[in-house]
Amino acid sequence: xxxxxxxxxxxxxxxxxxxxxxxxxxxxxxxxxxxxxxxxxxxxxxxxxxxxxxxxxxxxxxxxxxxxxxxxxxxxxxxxxxxxxxxxxxxxxxxxxxxxxxxxxxxxxxx
Amino acid sequence: xxxxxxxxxxxxxxxxxxxxxxxxxxxxxxxxxxxxxxxxxxxxxxxxxxxxxxxxxxxxxxxxxxxxxxxxxxxxxxxxxxxxxxxxxxxxxxxxxxxxxxxxxxxxxxxx
Numbered sequence: 001x002x003x004x005x006x007x008x009x010x011x012x013x014x015x016x017x018x019x020x021x022x023x024x025x026x027x028x029x030x031x032x033x034x035x036x037x038x039x040x041x042x043x044x045x046x047x048x049x050x051x052x053x054x055x056x057x058x059x060x061x062x063x064x065x066x067x068x069x070x071x072x073x074x075x076x077x078x079x080x081x082x083x084x085x086x087x088x089x090x091x092x093x094x095x096x097x098x099x100x101x102x103x104x105x106x107x108x109x110x111x
Numbered sequence: 112x113x114x115x116x117x118x119x120x121x122x123x124x125x126x127x128x129x130x131x132x133x134x135x136x137x138x139x140x141x142x143x144x145x146x147x148x149x150x151x152x153x154x155x156x157x158x159x160x161x162x163x164x165x166x167x168x169x170x171x172x173x174x175x176x177x178x179x180x181x182x183x184x185x186x187x188x189x190x191x192x193x194x195x196x197x198x199x200x201x202x203x204x205x206x207x208x209x210x211x212x213x214x215x216x217x218x219x220x221x222x223x
Binding site for chain 2: 030031033035041042043044045048050055056058089091093095097098099100101102103104105107
């Protein structure tokens with residue numbers, strides 16, 4: 001069964017550093033997403049991406065966040081200057097009208 | 112504001128019991144509703160997708176129903192097993208390709 005692949009599985013970074021989280025969505029999917037889950041809290045939507053541009057973003061997705069699809073397979077989330085409160089599990093997902101498929105997540109710890 | 116709520120927050124049952132998990136949503140114009148399973152510290156595994164034109168979906172011991180008029184969905188698990196222990200999340204979307212809005216989940220524990 002097709003999978004969404006995320007790397008790395010764990011990332012520890014110092015406050016103020018830039019991080020890039022990587023995702024390979026399912027190849028024939030057209031919609032891509034990033035979500036995050038702070039420990040013990042709901043899964044929260046960050047941003048959706050369709051046709052090579054952002055289609056929707058949440059209030060969380062401020063100027064320190066950016067997304068990119070640099071080639072035909074990768075989808076990245078960049079956090080420019082990490083804060084302690086960015087510590088969370090970050091999930092990538094893709095969709096093609098048959099339900100969403102999520103990756104296994106990247107656990108980001110900001111110290 | 113579009114919100115999804117799940118009740119109960121936690122549930123503990125003995126092995127073999129049938130159980131129902133509840134999900135409610137504030138906006139009945141839901142497009143698709145999807146149920147997920149999440150094991151501790153892990154990703155989200157899709158269980159069932161109910162599209163807006165459908166009323167229910169079944170997979171093995173799982174059955175999910177959707178009643179848009181009442182703003183409710185239920186996930187029925189038959190003959191529960193210890194391996195079913197996990198957090199179950201429901202999430203809805205309101206348009207094609209739109210964001211998923213998640214409930215807070217029901218943490219299920221099935222005791223041997």
